[in-house]
Amino acid sequence: MVRQPIIAGNWKMYKTPSEAVEFVRRLQEASAGVDNVEIVVAPPFPALVPVAGVLAGSFIGLAAQNMFWEAEGAFTGEVSPVMLAEIGCRYVILGHSERRQYFGETDANVNRKAWAALDRGLVPIVCVGESLDEREAGRTEKVVTAQIQGCLAGLPADAVAGLVIAYEPVWAIGTGRTASPADAQEVSARIRALVAELFGREAADRVRIQYGGSVKPENTRALISQPDIDGALVGGASLKVESFAGIIRETGGAVGR
Numbered sequence: 001m002v003r004q005p006i007i008a009g010n011w012k013m014y015k016t017p018s019e020a021v022e023f024v025r026r027l028q029e030a031s032a033g034v035d036n037v038e039i040v041v042a043p044p045f046p047a048l049v050p051v052a053g054v055l056a057g058s059f060i061g062l063a064a065q066n067m068f069w070e071a072e073g074a075f076t077g078e079v080s081p082v083m084l085a086e087i088g089c090r091y092v093i094l095g096h097s098e099r100r101q102y103f104g105e106t107d108a109n110v111n112r113k114a115w116a117a118l119d120r121g122l123v124p125i126v127c128v129g130e131s132l133d134e135r136e137a138g139r140t141e142k143v144v145t146a147q148i149q150g151c152l153a154g155l156p157a158d159a160v161a162g163l164v165i166a167y168e169p170v171w172a173i174g175t176g177r178t179a180s181p182a183d184a185q186e187v188s189a190r191i192r193a194l195v196a197e198l199f200g201r202e203a204a205d206r207v208r209i210q211y212g213g214s215v216k217p218e219n220t221r222a223l224i225s226q227p228d229i230d231g232a233l234v235g236g237a238s239l240k241v242e243s244f245a246g247i248i249r250e251t252g253g254a255v256g257r
C-alpha cells in the first residue's frame with residue numbers, strides 16, 4: 001500500500017498575517033520540485049484568509065489548528081467548520097496535546113469535532129500521544145489506545161481511511177527530545193493495528209500516521225523510513241523556511257518515487 005507522505009507545519013501561536021504570507025511565498029519557492037510529498041501549513045486563525053489567498057491553486061494545503069463542532073451559533077470566540085471550509089482549509093488539527101493540556105480538550109470533544117469536520121469536507125489531523133509519566137509507567141499503549149477509541153468512536157471506516165493521525169509523545173514536543181525511530185514506529189504500528197481491529201484492514205492500510213515531536217531535517221529521514229510513519233506534524237522547525245523545506249526535501253528523498 002503506497003501512502004503519500006504528509007508533512008504539516010503547525011505554527012501554533014506564531015506569525016502575524018503578514019509574516020505568514022511572506023513565509024508561504026518563500027516556502028512555495030523553497031519546496032518547488034518536491035512532488036512526492038503533501039505539504040500543509042497550519043497558521044493561526046487571523047492568517048488563514050490571507051494565506052489561503054496566496055495558496056489558491058498551489059500544491060501547499062491549508063489547515064486550521066482547531067475548530068468548534070457547531071456550524072454556527074452563540075459560541076463566543078469559536079470558529080466553525082463551515083467557516084474553515086469556505087476559506088479553503090482542507091485539514092483541521094484536532095486534539096493537539098496543547099489543546100488538551102491548556103484548554104480542556106477531551107477525546108469526546110475531539111470525536112464531536114471529527115464528525116463535524118468530516119461532515120463539511122475537512123480532513124481531521126487527530127493528535128494522540130502519551131505524557132512522560134505515562135511512558136515511564138509503561139502505559140503508552142493503553143493511553144494511545146484509549147485516545148484512538150475515544151476520538152474515532154463510531155466514525156465510518158471510509159472516513160477513517162482518509163484521516164491523518166498524528167502520534168505526538170507529549171514529552172517530545174518542543175523539548176528537542178525526539179522519540180527514537182524504533183519507538184515511534186512501535187507506537188505507529190500499534191495505532192495501525194488498532195485501526196484495523198476497529199475499522200478494518202482497508203482503513204488501516206490507507207490511514208496516514210504522522211510522527212510529531214522535535215522533528216528537524218537531521219532526524220526526518222530515519223523517522224520517515226519507518227514502515228508505519230507516513231509523515232510529520234512539525235512545530236518549531238516549521239517556523240523557518242529553511243528547516244521546514246529541509247524536512248520536506250528529506251521526506252521526498254526518503255520515500256523516493
Ligand SMILES: O=C[C@H](O)COP(=O)(O)O
Nearest residue numbers: 010173174213214235236
Ligand atoms: O504540532 C506539532 C508538535 O507539537 C511538535 O512540536 P515541535 O516540533 O516543536 O516539537
